[in-house]
Amino acid sequence: MKWDIPSLEELEDAVWKCTACGNCKVAYDFGPPPTYGEICPAGVEYGFDGNMASKGKIAFARGILDGQLEWNQDFVDDIYKCTICGGCQNQCELDHKPVIPEIIEAMRRKAVEDGVGPMPTQKVIAQSMRSYNNPYQGPRRVRTDWTRPFKKAKTPIKNIMKKDAPILFFVGCTGAFNLPVRNFPVATASIFQKLGLDFGILGENEICCGSTAMRLGDVDEFKRVAETNMKTFKDLRDNHGVETIVTSCAGCFRAMKKDYSLSDEYEDHMGGLKIIHTMDFLFNYFKEGKMKFTKELPWKVTYHDPCHTGRHLIDYDVDEDGSKQWKGSYLGKNEDNCLYDIPREMIKAIPGIDFKEMERIRSNSYCCGGGGGVMTGYGDWAVKNAGLRVQEALDTGAEQMVSICPFCHFNLNEGSKRIKSKMKVYDLVELIDMVL
Amino acid sequence: MTEMPEESRVDSRITARLCEIVGEKNATDMKHIRYAYSYDLSFVKSKLPDYVVMPTSVEQVQEVMKFANQEKISVTPFTAGTNIGGLCIPENGGILLDMKRMNNIIRIDEESHYAIIEPGVSHAKFASALAKYNLRFSWPVGPPSASTSSCAISHGIGGLSARYGLNSEEITSMEVVLPTGELVRVGSCAIQEDAWHSCLPLPRMDGLFTGWLGTSGVITKLGLRVHPTPPILKVFTTSAQNIGHMASYLRTLGNYEICDDLTGVSWWLSQVPIPYPYKPKPSDAPEWISFATTFSWTEKEREAREEIWRMVMDEETKKGSSLKETEYPEEALRARTQLPSQIVGSTKNYTKQGGAGISWPGTFTPLNKWEPVYEGWKKILIERNLSPAVRVTNYRGVHYGMLRAMIPFPKKEPATIENARQDIVECLKIDLDNGGIPYKPPVDFGVEINKRAHPGYVELLKKTKQMLDPNDIMNTGKLAL
Numbered sequence A: 001m002k003w004d005i006p007s008l009e010e011l012e013d014a015v016w017k018c019t020a021c022g023n024c025k026v027a028y029d030f031g032p033p034p035t036y037g038e039i040c041p042a043g044v045e046y047g048f049d050g051n052m053a054s055k056g057k058i059a060f061a062r063g064i065l066d067g068q069l070e071w072n073q074d075f076v077d078d079i080y081k082c083t084i085c086g087g088c089q090n091q092c093e094l095d096h097k098p099v100i101p102e103i104i105e106a107m108r109r110k111a112v113e114d115g116v117g118p119m120p121t122q123k124v125i126a127q128s129m130r131s132y133n134n135p136y137q138g139p140r141r142v143r144t145d146w147t148r149p150f151k152k153a154k155t156p157i158k159n160i161m162k163k164d165a166p167i168l169f170f171v172g173c174t175g176a177f178n179l180p181v182r183n184f185p186v187a188t189a190s191i192f193q194k195l196g197l198d199f200g201i202l203g204e205n206e207i208c209c210g211s212t213a214m215r216l217g218d219v220d221e222f223k224r225v226a227e228t229n230m231k232t233f234k235d236l237r238d239n240h241g242v243e244t245i246v247t248s249c250a251g252c253f254r255a256m257k258k259d260y261s262l263s264d265e266y267e268d269h270m271g272g273l274k275i276i277h278t279m280d281f282l283f284n285y286f287k288e289g290k291m292k293f294t295k296e297l298p299w300k301v302t303y304h305d306p307c308h309t310g311r312h313l314i315d316y317d318v319d320e321d322g323s324k325q326w327k328g329s330y331l332g333k334n335e336d337n338c339l340y341d342i343p344r345e346m347i348k349a350i351p352g353i354d355f356k357e358m359e360r361i362r363s364n365s366y367c368c369g370g371g372g373g374v375m376t377g378y379g380d381w382a383v384k385n386a387g388l389r390v391q392e393a394l395d396t397g398a399e400q401m402v403s404i405c406p407f408c409h410f411n412l413n414e415g416s417k418r419i420k421s422k423m424k425v426y427d428l429v430e431l432i433d434m435v436l
Numbered sequence B: 001m002t003e004m005p006e007e008s009r010v011d012s013r014i015t016a017r018l019c020e021i022v023g024e025k026n027a028t029d030m031k032h033i034r035y036a037y038s039y040d041l042s043f044v045k046s047k048l049p050d051y052v053v054m055p056t057s058v059e060q061v062q063e064v065m066k067f068a069n070q071e072k073i074s075v076t077p078f079t080a081g082t083n084i085g086g087l088c089i090p091e092n093g094g095i096l097l098d099m100k101r102m103n104n105i106i107r108i109d110e111e112s113h114y115a116i117i118e119p120g121v122s123h124a125k126f127a128s129a130l131a132k133y134n135l136r137f138s139w140p141v142g143p144p145s146a147s148t149s150s151c152a153i154s155h156g157i158g159g160l161s162a163r164y165g166l167n168s169e170e171i172t173s174m175e176v177v178l179p180t181g182e183l184v185r186v187g188s189c190a191i192q193e194d195a196w197h198s199c200l201p202l203p204r205m206d207g208l209f210t211g212w213l214g215t216s217g218v219i220t221k222l223g224l225r226v227h228p229t230p231p232i233l234k235v236f237t238t239s240a241q242n243i244g245h246m247a248s249y250l251r252t253l254g255n256y257e258i259c260d261d262l263t264g265v266s267w268w269l270s271q272v273p274i275p276y277p278y279k280p281k282p283s284d285a286p287e288w289i290s291f292a293t294t295f296s297w298t299e300k301e302r303e304a305r306e307e308i309w310r311m312v313m314d315e316e317t318k319k320g321s322s323l324k325e326t327e328y329p330e331e332a333l334r335a336r337t338q339l340p341s342q343i344v345g346s347t348k349n350y351t352k353q354g355g356a357g358i359s360w361p362g363t364f365t366p367l368n369k370w371e372p373v374y375e376g377w378k379k380i381l382i383e384r385n386l387s388p389a390v391r392v393t394n395y396r397g398v399h400y401g402m403l404r405a406m407i408p409f410p411k412k413e414p415a416t417i418e419n420a421r422q423d424i425v426e427c428l429k430i431d432l433d434n435g436g437i438p439y440k441p442p443v444d445f446g447v448e449i450n451k452r453a454h455p456g457y458v459e460l461l462k463k464t465k466q467m468l469d470p471n472d473i474m475n476t477g478k479l480a481l
């Protein structure tokens, strides 16, 4: 397979579009009324302009490209102190905006290529990927531990390699191996069964989607697992009747939808397959009245938009030569693919729920702090940042925080403990499972 | 490739002392961090600071200044570095004093209509806080993340400047750390600690810290007048075939003092993006377009403003003017009236075709000199294949206003940067010779100003600087003395 993953050098023209204006440093919207908020977790924690938003990251890229900056431990460290949340990207109005995360990742790829990245704790992930095919050093057989209650209840989940099904539930490593969030694949499968869906899992044959490796710049490892997965998906499509791949993990979803599409064989392997996030998938049943919330949940709930199901899915339209003049000459932005309204609509539809919004939401959502390898590389900072987000949730009067990403879920829960709050964090599938 | 001076005078002993003052996390000499402060979007040559320091309290600022003064290390104050004049690029290395972490809005007095802010408060933060009281400030068309206090102390202007003048005229009091580390206050807060309402009727000592380009002290708190926001916005848009007719219209309308913002833009600036390189204007397009922004409390007030505007249109038409009421593209109007604006502040419409670089001859010029200066600029710029993307704006009436040409250029190549620099300095000379004065001047402009200055002015400037900053440590070199 050939991959069109750009090197930093190939992105040089984009790097030279940045004017250092610093728009990316805060989330601002004219409104009216105008709203303002911090948007860069790295900037909030480390503060120097180099650490701050895409302004800083592009300064680093520029320094590398113009030969002024050479690798050293501190420099590599600062390149990895970024959750690649895209909060900065959403503020920028220059033509390199669509590739801002790529510029950050291209620097990491360069660091890995030059043998200086990722950071030591993150190297454990790379090693685990190679040895276990997942970033959690989880033995293969543990991957299906979460299915035990289903076996016990005599409603076992199909192994799709053995029994065909039109729907593959791609569980993801976090749900399978990360104990505190293991309830979310359980809830997903439980909902599917309640809806009477014919679905299966890859079971012990599932391997990591490669998202974490890609975010860390380990492109070889990403390609290895991505290629294996794409071959599996092709086989499932061609020989096992699979039409839809559903995943509850925002990271897997983004990887399959965006990162895999950088392969020249994407169409051949994945063409005709619908890749869909669980929430989007369930929303169709909800809309058609096939999924009814019958029980009451008298909770005060707020919703945290994960970066991966939100702004990472924005399509940007660049007026390359400026020929469109005023109308639409600023960067066009299509948020149709972002899962903003769907989770909110479903939460609000649960009887008894009192829904509260935080200040920074949707494309201006404040990252939980766990992405981009930060949870493994800089655990303390990740949790500290999550505490800030939990505080914002508490300020709304909410008592429960809901999200649709196991990473956010885990990290926000840790954040809540860190600030000694009573805030409980749930995945939306858990709520839905409770009221079905 | 950007040019960079050879390394550097980093001294780990000094870094260690700075870390002691502001904490390990807030001071550094790491090159990649310093590099991010070594350039801005202007033509000014990149230079590395030796240390970056982010104080979080007034006491820390004092300690840093005392130490720097004792060691004779240059200190360049910085909030966001978006001044378009290279004013935060440390000519002499030393300490880059990043003030962004002092970012509290200390008070918004909704009765007396003033606020007290720290230097790190951004327009975005201030705007959203003021909106809760239906209050506003004269927001520049710059990045919303930039500092309001730095805009004010740099004689910045904004969307209310036709009505209230420069943002420095809105300053009501100041707290400042002197280059030698003493804490001083000017304005009413100097007399009564809690009174931040006015610099007058005391001697105007705020003048020691406004327009000094960060060379005379570090502002740690600033009192600023803020204004109520009337609900009804009406923008009158007009075109003219030449600058003469446009300037005459802006003067006449300016006489009535009914506008918050009164601005004209040349065809090239009205384009998105500014054509780079130069592209001729279509012959049927007017050369100038203007927008006159008014805010009213009632419909009747709006109608009265409209009546005055129509009167002015008639008056000008009778003089034989090519003035016409015109449509201004909606998105353009939004960008210019919905301030602070991410769209305009992003510089996209300016730099898109140039690539990362933008500079200007930005000046305060008497209204009756706009025409000759613009014609001179146009000639120079078109000859060099650059667009005369010029803006004119009245400040508080009609005696003077902004005259400025936005020049985009590719920032990657030293040759294109140097070209832009030369062309802009050429333009500036024409303006200076017509009585205009550049604002937020890069050192190249400072040299031209001082060449023409009365010897007494330069002497007084030197003496004042010497009194405040005996070791010439603050933003060393920026006054081009």
Ligand SMILES: Cc1cc2nc3c(=O)[nH]c(=O)nc-3n(C[C@H](O)[C@H](O)[C@H](O)COP(=O)(O)OP(=O)(O)OC[C@H]3O[C@@H](n4cnc5c(N)ncnc54)[C@H](O)[C@@H]3O)c2cc1C
Binding pocket: A021, B076, B077, B078, B079, B080, B081, B082, B083, B084, B087, B088, B099, B119, B139, B140, B141, B142, B143, B145, B146, B147, B148, B150, B151, B152, B153, B154, B155, B156, B157, B158, B213, B214, B215, B217, B218, B219, B220, B344, B345, B346, B347, B475
């Ligand atoms: C596209 C674009 C459009 C713009 N339009 C406008 C406009 O319409 N009107 C306008 O006024 N400006 C405009 N600007 C310039 C600038 O964005 C604003 O003036 C801004 O508010 C300056 O804030 P800053 O934080 O960037 O200041 P900086 O650039 O960081 O600092 C400005 C000056 O103040 C000094 N300084 C900073 N902090 C302190 C302190 N605490 N004490 C003492 N000195 C200090 C610095 O040394 C420097 O000399 C524009 C900029 C851009 C990029």
Ligand code: SF4
Binding pocket: A017, A018, A019, A020, A021, A022, A023, A024, A025, A053, A054, A055, A058, A091, A092, A093, A094, B346
């Ligand atoms: S990344 Fe975009 S918003 Fe940030 S400084 Fe560069 S041009 Fe401005």
Ligand code: SF4
Binding pocket: A039, A040, A041, A042, A043, A051, A052, A053, A054, A057, A081, A082, A083, A084, A085, A086, A087, A088, A089, A367
């Ligand atoms: S991607 Fe997120 S963490 Fe990284 S620089 Fe941008 S806003 Fe900051």
